[in-house]
Amino acid sequence: MTAVPSVSVGSGAAGAAVFPDSDSRRYRYFEPRSKRATHYEDVTVDVQPDPERYLLQDWIISFPNGKGAYTKDNTAALSSNWHAFRAPDQEWERTHYQRQSKIEAMVQAVIANGRKSGAPKAFAKAWIKILQTHLGAWKHAEFGLGTSLMQAQRYGYTQMINNATLTNSSYKLRLAQDITLYLAELGMDISGFDDTAGKRAWLEDKGWQGTREAVESIMGSADYLEQYFATNIVFEPLVGELFRSGFLMQVASSNGDFITPPVVSAAEADYERNLANTIDLMHLLVTDNQHAAHNKKLFQGWVNKHVALANKAAAGLQPIWSQPHSKPVQYADARAQSVERTKKILGELGLVLPKE
Secondary structure (H helix, E strand, C coil), X not given: CCCXXXXXXXXXXXXXXXXXXXXCCCCCCCCCCCCCCCHHHHHHCCCCCCCCCCCCCCCCCECCCCCECCCHHHCCCCCCCHHHCCCCCCCCHHHHHHHHHHHXXXXXXXXXXXXXXXXXXXXXXXXXXXXXXXXXXXXXXXXXXXXXXXXXXXXXXXXXXXXXHHHHHHHHHHHHHHHHHHHXXXXXXXXXXXXXXXXXXXXXXXXXXXXXXXXXXXXXXXXXXXXXXXXXXXXXXXXXXXXXXXXXXXXXXXXXXXXXXXHHHHHHHHHHHHHHHHHHHHHHHHCCCCCHHHHHHHHHHHHHHHHHHHHHHHHHHHHHHHCCXXXXXXXXXHHHHHHHXXXXXXXXXXXXXXXX
């Protein structure tokens, strides 16, 4: 992928500058990633203008401090061509709404059919307590990350980066909402179900404070790319997948619960898309022909910082694995799998997992 050359011109007249399709009738101002532009590229690339590429004047809108609408110093990472990123999932507004709609239809159908068959009444008593307390607490982690990414997407330098970050945020917020509604519906079928237990656990339970600290540390970062990196490269494999796939989806059915796994499983598919986008962007930065060394050093610093927090979070959640009546999976096995998964993710970027 080559950058569009910056051409100094003194006129806005047609033909004053040369672009990829200046000599054609396609009127496309960008270079596609492949031979032909995808629909995603046609509706996303250069929707946001850039003074370095096309505008003769500076940003049309500026903030009181003199900075333009988009600036490169919103992250410590550097790039010789921010516009080279084209999200692998190729998701834009229409496809995103369609995907979210399908997921919601599936989740609601599962819950409705489960309730209709009386399934919640067959849940083991200890499992009901786990759902109201620990799944109830987990929705706050998802909401926190979704809120963080919503804030982060405002500061990306290109529309493609902002789109990928915003759809990531949307998936997180959708899951938080799904969990909230799911637990509320369980409360209609299970006598004595406490739908406030999750909030208390998130705020007060010692075991959840490491997760809360990890999430709030990501939320508190002033670097939008660090928020995106820490969420998908570190927190998700070491804590998110550990709890969702390594516990909820593995243990639920043996405790009489066949509803929770499909509700939660949508998040794992979400993460695969979000991870692919994140790795693609970070790989461009660690292989940048001008700034690779700087970015790799920066990212390793982010890894060291957020892995320490994620490890603390995972350790705090360990006792949950011993609470169900039926225990088909052990924490140590789930933890080992999440650590190996993280090593592979970091390996794709030439980064290393710090020793505990």
